[in-house]
Amino acid sequence: MSFLLPCPHCGPRPVDEYACFGEVTTRPAGESPSLRDLTEYVYFRDNVAGVQREWWQHRDGCGEWFLAERDTRTNEVLSISEPEPAPPV
Amino acid sequence: MRLGPQPRELIDRSQRVLFTFDGRAAGGYTGDTIGSALYASGQRVFSRSFKYHRPRGLLCCSGHCPNCLMTVDSVPNVRVCVEPIRAGAVVEPQNVWGSLDRDALAVTDKIGGPFTPVGFYYRTMIRPRFMWPLYEKVLRNLAGLGKVDERHHGHSRYDVEHRRARVLVVGGGQSGRAAALAAATRGPGVVLVDEGMRLRGAELEGVEVLAPARALGIWEGGLVPVDAGGVLYRFRAERIVVATGALEQPLVFPGNDLVGVMLPDGVRRLIRDFAIRPASRAVVLASDDDALEVADELREAGVAVPRVVDLRTAPLGRIEAKGRRGRVSAAVLDGRAVECDLVVASAGRQPSYSLLAQAGARVEYEPSRGIFVPAELPAGFEALGAVTGEGCATVHPLRSSGARNGDKSFVCVCEDVTTKDVDRAIAEGFDSIELSKRYTTVTMGPCQGKLCQLASIRLYARTTGVSEATVGTTTARPPWAPVELGLLAGPHHEPARRSSIHFRHEEAGATIQWAGPWKRPYAYGEHPEDEVRAVHESLGVIDVSTLGKILVEGPQAVELLERLYPNRFGDMKPGRIRYGVITSDGGRIMDDGTIARLADDLFYVTTTSTGADAVTAWFEWWNAVWGYDAEIVNVTGALAAVNLAGPRAREALSRLVDDPDDVAGDAFRYLDAKELDVAGVPCLALRIGFVGELGYELHFASPAGEHLWDRLVAEGAWPFGLEPQRVLRLEKAHIIVGQDTDSESNLLSAGMSWLPKLEKDDFVGKLAVEHVARREEVERLVGFTMEEDVVPAEGAQVVIEGRPGGRVTSARRSEAVGAVIGLAWLPPERCEDGTRFEIRVDRRTVGARVRHGAFYDASGARMRA
Ligand code: FES
Ligand SMILES: [Zn+2]
Numbered sequence: 001m002s003f004l005l006p007c008p009h010c011g012p013r014p015v016d017e018y019a020c021f022g023e024v025t026t027r028p029a030g031e032s033p034s035l036r037d038l039t040e041y042v043y044f045r046d047n048v049a050g051v052q053r054e055w056w057q058h059r060d061g062c063g064e065w066f067l068a069e070r071d072t073r074t075n076e077v078l079s080i081s082e083p084e085p086a087p088p089v
Numbered sequence: 090m091r092l093g094p095q096p097r098e099l100i101d102r103s104q105r106v107l108f109t110f111d112g113r114a115a116g117g118y119t120g121d122t123i124g125s126a127l128y129a130s131g132q133r134v135f136s137r138s139f140k141y142h143r144p145r146g147l148l149c150c151s152g153h154c155p156n157c158l159m160t161v162d163s164v165p166n167v168r169v170c171v172e173p174i175r176a177g178a179v180v181e182p183q184n185v186w187g188s189l190d191r192d193a194l195a196v197t198d199k200i201g202g203p204f205t206p207v208g209f210y211y212r213t214m215i216r217p218r219f220m221w222p223l224y225e226k227v228l229r230n231l232a233g234l235g236k237v238d239e240r241h242h243g244h245s246r247y248d249v250e251h252r253r254a255r256v257l258v259v260g261g262g263q264s265g266r267a268a269a270l271a272a273a274t275r276g277p278g279v280v281l282v283d284e285g286m287r288l289r290g291a292e293l294e295g296v297e298v299l300a301p302a303r304a305l306g307i308w309e310g311g312l313v314p315v316d317a318g319g320v321l322y323r324f325r326a327e328r329i330v331v332a333t334g335a336l337e338q339p340l341v342f343p344g345n346d347l348v349g350v351m352l353p354d355g356v357r358r359l360i361r362d363f364a365i366r367p368a369s370r371a372v373v374l375a376s377d378d379d380a381l382e383v384a385d386e387l388r389e390a391g392v393a394v395p396r397v398v399d400l401r402t403a404p405l406g407r408i409e410a411k412g413r414r415g416r417v418s419a420a421v422l423d424g425r426a427v428e429c430d431l432v433v434a435s436a437g438r439q440p441s442y443s444l445l446a447q448a449g450a451r452v453e454y455e456p457s458r459g460i461f462v463p464a465e466l467p468a469g470f471e472a473l474g475a476v477t478g479e480g481c482a483t484v485h486p487l488r489s490s491g492a493r494n495g496d497k498s499f500v501c502v503c504e505d506v507t508t509k510d511v512d513r514a515i516a517e518g519f520d521s522i523e524l525s526k527r528y529t530t531v532t533m534g535p536c537q538g539k540l541c542q543l544a545s546i547r548l549y550a551r552t553t554g555v556s557e558a559t560v561g562t563t564t565a566r567p568p569w570a571p572v573e574l575g576l577l578a579g580p581h582h583e584p585a586r587r588s589s590i591h592f593r594h595e596e597a598g599a600t601i602q603w604a605g606p607w608k609r610p611y612a613y614g615e616h617p618e619d620e621v622r623a624v625h626e627s628l629g630v631i632d633v634s635t636l637g638k639i640l641v642e643g644p645q646a647v648e649l650l651e652r653l654y655p656n657r658f659g660d661m662k663p664g665r666i667r668y669g670v671i672t673s674d675g676g677r678i679m680d681d682g683t684i685a686r687l688a689d690d691l692f693y694v695t696t697t698s699t700g701a702d703a704v705t706a707w708f709e710w711w712n713a714v715w716g717y718d719a720e721i722v723n724v725t726g727a728l729a730a731v732n733l734a735g736p737r738a739r740e741a742l743s744r745l746v747d748d749p750d751d752v753a754g755d756a757f758r759y760l761d762a763k764e765l766d767v768a769g770v771p772c773l774a775l776r777i778g779f780v781g782e783l784g785y786e787l788h789f790a791s792p793a794g795e796h797l798w799d800r801l802v803a804e805g806a807w808p809f810g811l812e813p814q815r816v817l818r819l820e821k822a823h824i825i826v827g828q829d830t831d832s833e834s835n836l837l838s839a840g841m842s843w844l845p846k847l848e849k850d851d852f853v854g855k856l857a858v859e860h861v862a863r864r865e866e867v868e869r870l871v872g873f874t875m876e877e878d879v880v881p882a883e884g885a886q887v888v889i890e891g892r893p894g895g896r897v898t899s900a901r902r903s904e905a906v907g908a909v910i911g912l913a914w915l916p917p918e919r920c921e922d923g924t925r926f927e928i929r930v931d932r933r934t935v936g937a938r939v940r941h942g943a944f945y946d947a948s949g950a951r952m953r954a
Contacts, residue, residue, distance in 0.1 A: 002308045003310035019706070028856065057710070066713075
């Protein structure tokens, strides 16, 4: 892995400045999911050969957390976005 | 053997440079390379070959082949033909048993050594297995390239620098230079990399010239690491221009590796750059006009040239070189011997396309010219000059047909692979070029295929009867040029973190040990138990600056923390502290620490010493997921902390604060957090009891570390280290996350079922706790006391009815308890208070009994005092 990844604050920087927190997962919602759903969420990843949404942090840079759409075959980053703020309580 | 002044010579004859070669004095001029100086002084044998220990001399004289590898100032595998001469250098030959000229192992060439058959490794390393170490030992001595000098640590400074360029040009020949200059007229940010000596210090208008420097490869994302001698530049360029030129290809004929068989460019370099007369009689076998010119240059240099053959037109079938003691003595051309001491031979030029291939270019065979050319360059790349095939062509390099009983014909001089080896590999069924590469190791040596890829492909095509295009090329992989491992590893960093009080510990004679990234005192004297006793009976102080310290602030700080922790925080009053444990959604215990509420929307969180970064990242990530209005700031390095603990703690503290009433029992209760000036230092004081006695954890600005420490010691506090702290916490049965717990542990099994508040809507790990609660319990963490005075090792096996039934995670001898105590994982049905089980200690089993609660001061009266 040696590609450049754009940080929403700092622009394109070498990927070694970042920490990847893996693909975006969906936490099971509502009351007690089945063991299967829970296990699925905790341990399984889709690991697609293609475009994947994932969490990144500019760890050795500005520290920003953001989402990126990356093609896992080519490491081309199609888009980045900042996470949404919580809906007002 | 130097000629008169040559128009373009690089040497400065007024400057002699002396060095040592193989223990003897040697010399040359400024501008020489070590290789040219040696050649000028008559040295012809430069190395011994990889397997057969055949003598080898300069072949390419341009840094492409393995023939001149030597050890220079303890650095192995230096190509001396391109290594600038330097005064005092110590140059030693490699892979030699005896001397360069008389190598004892050269017999392997005559009678066949262990390597003779191709695929030797695969045939030998089978059975019996116990012989492998022996084989390895012998082989390491026989084969290989150079030795690492284990005592040598001199040349250890390497740097890595990240660079950007608008245009990066690789190759400083005519087309490369022209491209760089043209790019420079359009703006700054143009860098030219060239591996040769000619451009050293050269100035090109608006271009940064790096020479001699080598582009090691092209990686994903257009990353080009450039070895500039001691510095590795990691370049990223908007546009990469590859002008790496072409490489002269050797001819393959019997005796083609004899000392004195050279490529034309190398010969030209000796004459033109270093003003050396390379030989006295030369035969030239040319495949292009350049090589024909070399014939003229040789004559001009006073070398007799009895025969020049243009292989493009002359129907010359058989070539053979004959030698005496490894050195060329004659060229035999179609049976006619011509005496000579130099054979200049090449099959022509092949584009040097490897970098482009690494970048993703396709490579195509052009049968009419006998060369592989790059096609379809990836975006952002440009190829210029000979690398595109311009002016390149080769004749068939194989000239050994019919040479049954002659000398060996080498396809690959790096790995000593002959035509016979390749034929044999094909006969054995390795009929794809990639398989053959792995079996014969052709192209896998130091030249990285520069001089053997083409010949091996053409040999393959001929033997298997298919076209070169079908055979195809092998995958080009970085590094394209050899590189010192130290350069790739970069500067040697072993960062250690030390607290601001660290040097006080050293002055006090503490034994220092690693604790994660930190250096911490293990104990201050020979007897950690004395330090334990001081805490129990009087007063101790420990540096806990290593604790992770995180501020969480904002209108939604409570919501964030309540969702991160199984605990509740909303009901906490400012000024109170709670113990908290972080778990993952899978239920794994990740870290623990204290959470102090400083104000309605401000919390001060401590983590374990190794957990600060991970916990900060964890907080930030979830906060990004949920989008709460809360800020997370890691203040670990900014703040120092000490824990003042022991029955005398309050009394000592009261003497250091302005108003002793501030620390009175009812004004500063157990689990209170308070801002206090201690010895004039503003502190956040947390009254907690990790070590089981009345204690105050003081957090304050790092620079005040030594001052506050000194004042506490002056008040009679005994410094105590990590080891006594481990004993103290174990006496209270306080766990250490990561030591007493592992990836399987969860809150319920670790005995903290009181902690998670399952009535909360959500917290990370809630689903897992609920699930664990429903499932049958597997094991539980409990305390135990030993029946004998022996300390089991951490990880010792628990034995139940003669069978393994669990494991010990911590154990220490406790004076205060009067027994050896510990924590262990046991089956749930064995966890009743007082249940007996056994632990394996030194090949026997020793009885132990389950003990619930703290071993020391079970009611907690002392820490609440
Ligand atoms: S002779 Fe030095 S590398 Fe070829
Ligand atoms: Zn950034």
